[in-house]
Amino acid sequence: xxxxxxxxxxxxxxxxxxxxxxxxxxxxxxxxxxxxxxxxxxxxxxxxxxxxxxxxxxxxxxxxxxxxxxxxxxxxxxxxxxxxxxxxxxxxxxxxxxxxxxxxxxxxxxxxxxxxxxxxxxxxxxxxxxxxxxxxxxxxxxxxxxxxxxxxxxxxxxxxxxxxxxxxxxxxxxxxxxxxxxxxxxxxxxxxxxxxxxxxxxxxxxxxxxxxxxxxxxxxxxxxxxxxxxxxxxxxxxxxxxxxxxxxx
Amino acid sequence: xxxxxxxxxxxxxxxxxxxxxxxxxxxxxxxxxxxxxxxxxxxxxxxxxxxxxxxxxxxxxxxxxxxxxxxxxxxxxxxxxxxxxxxxxxxxxxxxxxxxxxxxxxxxxxxxxxxxxxxxxxxxxxxxxxxxxxxxxxxxxxxxxxxxxxxxxxxxxxxxxxxxxxxxxxxxxxxxxxxxxxxxxxxxxxxxxxxxxxxxxxxxxxxxxxxxxxxxxxxxxxxxxxxxxxxxxxxxxxxxxxx
Numbered sequence: 001x002x003x004x005x006x007x008x009x010x011x012x013x014x015x016x017x018x019x020x021x022x023x024x025x026x027x028x029x030x031x032x033x034x035x036x037x038x039x040x041x042x043x044x045x046x047x048x049x050x051x052x053x054x055x056x057x058x059x060x061x062x063x064x065x066x067x068x069x070x071x072x073x074x075x076x077x078x079x080x081x082x083x084x085x086x087x088x089x090x091x092x093x094x095x096x097x098x099x100x101x102x103x104x105x106x107x108x109x110x111x112x113x114x115x116x117x118x119x120x121x122x123x124x125x126x127x128x129x130x131x132x133x134x135x136x137x138x139x140x141x142x143x144x145x146x147x148x149x150x151x152x153x154x155x156x157x158x159x160x161x162x163x164x165x166x167x168x169x170x171x172x173x174x175x176x177x178x179x180x181x182x183x184x185x186x187x188x189x190x191x192x193x194x195x196x197x198x199x200x201x202x203x204x205x206x207x208x209x210x211x212x213x214x215x216x217x218x219x220x221x222x223x224x225x226x227x228x229x230x231x232x233x234x235x236x237x238x239x240x241x242x243x244x245x246x247x248x249x
Numbered sequence: 250x251x252x253x254x255x256x257x258x259x260x261x262x263x264x265x266x267x268x269x270x271x272x273x274x275x276x277x278x279x280x281x282x283x284x285x286x287x288x289x290x291x292x293x294x295x296x297x298x299x300x301x302x303x304x305x306x307x308x309x310x311x312x313x314x315x316x317x318x319x320x321x322x323x324x325x326x327x328x329x330x331x332x333x334x335x336x337x338x339x340x341x342x343x344x345x346x347x348x349x350x351x352x353x354x355x356x357x358x359x360x361x362x363x364x365x366x367x368x369x370x371x372x373x374x375x376x377x378x379x380x381x382x383x384x385x386x387x388x389x390x391x392x393x394x395x396x397x398x399x400x401x402x403x404x405x406x407x408x409x410x411x412x413x414x415x416x417x418x419x420x421x422x423x424x425x426x427x428x429x430x431x432x433x434x435x436x437x438x439x440x441x442x443x444x445x446x447x448x449x450x451x452x453x454x455x456x457x458x459x460x461x462x463x464x465x466x467x468x469x470x471x472x473x474x475x476x477x478x479x480x481x482x483x484x485x486x487x488x489x490x491x492x
Contacts, residue, residue, distance in 0.1 A: 156342055202340070203343050209336055210356055211361050212360055213360065
């Protein structure tokens with residue numbers, strides 16, 4: 001199951017046109033991702049926290065998401081200060097690199113900022129609306145279909161794999177580090193692949209029977225309100241401003 | 250069944266799966282027109298194959314498919330046929346691919362050229378007729394098995410077909426959904442053919458029953474329908490054994 005924890009509340013951000021949200025999120029996160037200064041990162045973080053507040057998420061859920069991200073940045077904190085070189089800084093009995101710490105801090109700041117922006121702007125739309133929004137933004141039809149179908153069927157495929165694994169387990173299969181285990185897993189993966197291929201074929205047949213001719217029509221035509229235009233236009237302008245500051249500084 | 254009534258018919262159709270020695274369908278003739286028909290037969294007897302040949306999903310080695318009296322040729326011909334004949338798949342997960350129920354039910358009408366507003370209206374109407382209006386905005390993969398089956402029926406009915414083919418519709422359905430499906434089918438002013446192993450279900454939803462066996466199709470006496478053995482797990486559920 002892919003739980004959409006974030007798309008069911010009813011805030012301003014949840015109701016806003018997904019196209020606006022995608023474009024402004026892409027601008028802000030793009031600028032933050034390429035920035036080399038703390039000021040841009042901090043600007044972005046303030047904006048991100050503001051948007052998170054606006055989205056009325058449960059704080060606990062947001063914190064859990066951030067923990068997942070910072071599990072990865074923790075590795076940077078373990079390696080960068082020791083390996084980066086540059087000015088040495090002695091902390092008790094270890095000598096670390098000042099630039100290494102600065103770099104790890106910057107990456108952590110940027111990563112958290114980007115995740116928060118995506119949580120607030122992108123995860124607040126159901127996947128289906130995102131798919132249609134991408135299509136309307138001019139993303140190639142095939143990529144959008146791939147996106148929507150992956151979302152729809154990844155669960156079904158996962159369930160099929162679980163079914164096979166259960167079937168193996170009830171016949172006494174216990175994974176160990178041996179060739180029998182590797183072979184069994186290879187069979188399970190291969191069988192899942194075959195089954196998903198067959199399912200794809202059947203889904204395609206079902207679509208053809210209902211007159212599918214390669215084009216996906218959407219029923220949801222949403223137009224951004226004036227407030228949304230101003231709000232997301234403002235965010236995009238802010239991103240441009242941050243980019244200019246970054247280029248000058 | 251009168252010949253001029255037939256919506257679809259197959260003539261001398263033979264079909265052999267690659268790598269098999271014997272044909273699943275052997276010079277079979279059959280026509281489906283007005284009426285409610287059941288098809289039974291052992292596993293692997295070619296029931297699903299028969300439906301798939303009618304819909305143009307499989308091409309028979311020999312024989313022809315006729316739609317309203319004329320031979321269906323090529324993909325274009327089958328595209329026309331598919332506007333009038335709907336097929337309900339065995340596995341509802343194959344049939345429901347749109348994110349939401351409403352989008353899935355509107356998919357067919359949109360493909361047939363309806364505007365988004367018309368498609369939405371048709372879809373909502375169809376869902377209402379089946380008593381599924383509440384499911385409209387639900388995400389398809391989060392529906393229960395029974396809901397999935399009924400919604401996939403809605404996705405076909407929204408195309409307003411003349412003839413419906415149902416492939417083992419009661420597979421994995423609970424008693425409640427099964428009874429609901431019986432009600433829905435009996436209330437439809439529509440011709441259909443049902444493949445099923447569920448004798449009791451066929452008895453309640455169809456007028457004639459045919460048997461497919463060894464590549465041939467024969468009419469089955471309705472009287473023989475009640476010669477069956479089964480456990481009445483739900484002891485309180487009323488059960489007809491015919492006259």
